[in-house]
Amino acid sequence: MKMPTHAKMAKEKGKTATRSKLSDFGRSPEPKTSKETAGPVEEDANTKEASSVPHTGAASELKLVKEEILKAVGDLKNEFKDKLNDILKAAEETTKQLADCTSRIGEAEERVSAVEDECCVLKGKVEDLEKRNKALEDKLVDMETRSRLNNIRVVGLPEGAEGPDPCSFLENWLADALDMGPLRSPLVLERAHRVGPRRATGDPPRPLIMRFLNYKQKVAVMNAARKKGEIRYKNINVRLYNDLATEVHKQRKQYDAVRAQLILMKLITYLCTPQFGETSILSQGGQILIYIYQIQNH
Secondary structure, eight states, rough: OOOHHHHHHHHHHHHHHHHHHHHTTOOOOOOOOOHOOOOOHHHHHHHHHHHHHHHHHHHHHHHHHHHHHHHHHHHHHHHEEEEHHHHHHHHHHHHHHHHHHHHHHHHHHOOOHHHHHHHHHHHHHHHHHHHHHHHHHHHHHHHHHHHHHTTTEEEEEOOTTTOOOHHHHHHHHHHHHTTTOSSSSSSOOEEEEOSSSSOTSSOOOOOOOOOOSHHHHHHHHHHHHHHHHOOOTEEEEEEEEEEEOOHHHHHHHHHHHHHHHHHTTTTOOOOOOBBTTHHHHSSSSSHHHHHHHHHOOO
């Protein structure tokens, strides 16, 4: 019967060990070397000493890395601290500027409020002054118009026709041109003159203004001119108008187109000057008397 290989080797090893024991029987034991006499404690110490060498190198490397990390963290901390200080300074300056701006805005608001209050007062004064100015203008226009009540403006009379004495020429010519016939008293003019600078040859003649000494004679001449219709001087058409203030003339000028249309329709038109800029229509005698009383006490 064959034994396995492992069993044979174990059996031979056992035989060899038995032989060596038998051959060593009776011999004195040989001294052991230091390596052999060293116990397990020394072996453990040597093992620890051998293993501690690489651990010491790793610790030093870790220490260096730690120091580098701490140094980098410190540098970052210092850098952030500097930047934070700059930011804090900028924020402080911004806060001061905002406080200054707030103060200025407050002062500006106070000034604006004061100006608004003054504007309200001045606005009332301006409105009052405008009313007074308008009233004074109306009075001035009224006074100017009244000062021209005795005047008549002659338009279309050739230049030089009046000669050296315009008053005498007009006193005689008007009575003949208007067919006024014998008058209870002859026409008397206070003065007469052309208006504006002398014009070039071929231009329309300048208007001529004549002032009557008596208002009734002026009214009689205007009534006669209205009845006559066309007034001529040597086959030249001449027109007579009331002498009005410039402002009144501008106001009447606005109705020229309307009046022209009404005249084409053969309608009678005339302009009335309203009292105090208002038009009143009264149909009863009592109302008229009250209105007259109000005008007298105005």
